[in-house]
Amino acid sequence: PPDQLLRVEPNLIAEKSTHFIVNYQWMKNNRTFRIEAYDKRYDDLVKYDPELIFIPDSYNNFGKGYARGVDLFYRDSKSINNADFWISYSFLDTEREYRDFPAQAAPTYTSRHNFSLVYKHFITDLKSQLGATYSFASGRPYNDPTKESFNNARTPSFHDLSFNISYLPRPNLILYASVSNVLGRDNIFGYQFRQIPGDDGNYESRALTLPAPRFLFLGIFLTLTDSGSASQLPNL
Secondary structure: OOHHHHOOOOOOOOOEEEEEEEEEEEEEOOEEEEEEEEEEEEEEEEEOOOOOOOOHHHOEEEEEEEEEEEEEEEEEOOOOOOEEEEEEEEEEEEEEEOEOOOOOEOOOOOOOEEEEEEEEEEEHHHOEEEEEEEEEEOOOEEOOOOOOOOOOEEOOOEEEEEEEEEEEEEOOEEEEEEEEOOOOOOOOOEEEEOOOOOOOOOOOEEEEOOOOOOEEEEEEEEOOOOOOOOOOHHHO
16 A cells, blocks of 8 residues: 555555556567557455544545456557658446545546557658647546546547657758647546535535646757767657
C-alpha cells in the first residue's frame, strides 16, 4: 500500500494483482502490427472510511477489482514516401472497490475507449518535418451526488487535434514548435460538487478543465555526439 496509508495503519498487508496477458506482433517492411488482450484481477486492496481517515481501525484489505481490455497498434513508415504514421486503440473495462469507494465502480481516471492517430511527414528540400496528432477518449466516470449509484455519470468525450513542425539547420540541431488543441475544444476532465445541496435540492458544480484551451511550445534540441549527426527527430 502507499506510504501515506501505512502511516495510519502499519499492519495493512500488500495489495495483490494477477495478470493474464496474450499478445501477437507482426513486423515486416517497416510496418508493425500489435494486438494485446489482458485480464487483471486485484485483491486485498486497501479500503477506509473517508470520515475516519485518521483512525487505524477504519482501514482494511477487503477491497477488490478487475481490469480487462484490448490494445491495438499499427505503424507504417513504408506506404507513404517520407512519411511515418501510427494508429492505436484501446478498450478498457475496469472497476475497483477500494480506498474511499462506497461500492465497486470505475475510477475517475479511466476511459473505456482511447484512440490516437499520429502522422509525420519529412520535407527534404525544406529540411523540415510536419506532424499532426489526433487523440480521442470516451468520457471519464465521475460521481454525481444527485444520482443513486456511485461514479455512474460520464464527462463529455475528449478530443484533441495538435500540430508540430521541426526544422533542422544541421542534423544535430532542431528548432521545434507545437500547438495543442488547435480547434480550442473545451475538454472536461471531471466535476467538483458542493458538499451541501441548494434549496432546490441540486448540488452546485464546476467543470474541471485545463487553464488554457491551447498550449504553444517552442524549443531547441541540440544533440552532442562524436559524429555530430545524431538527432532527436524520431522522438518529436
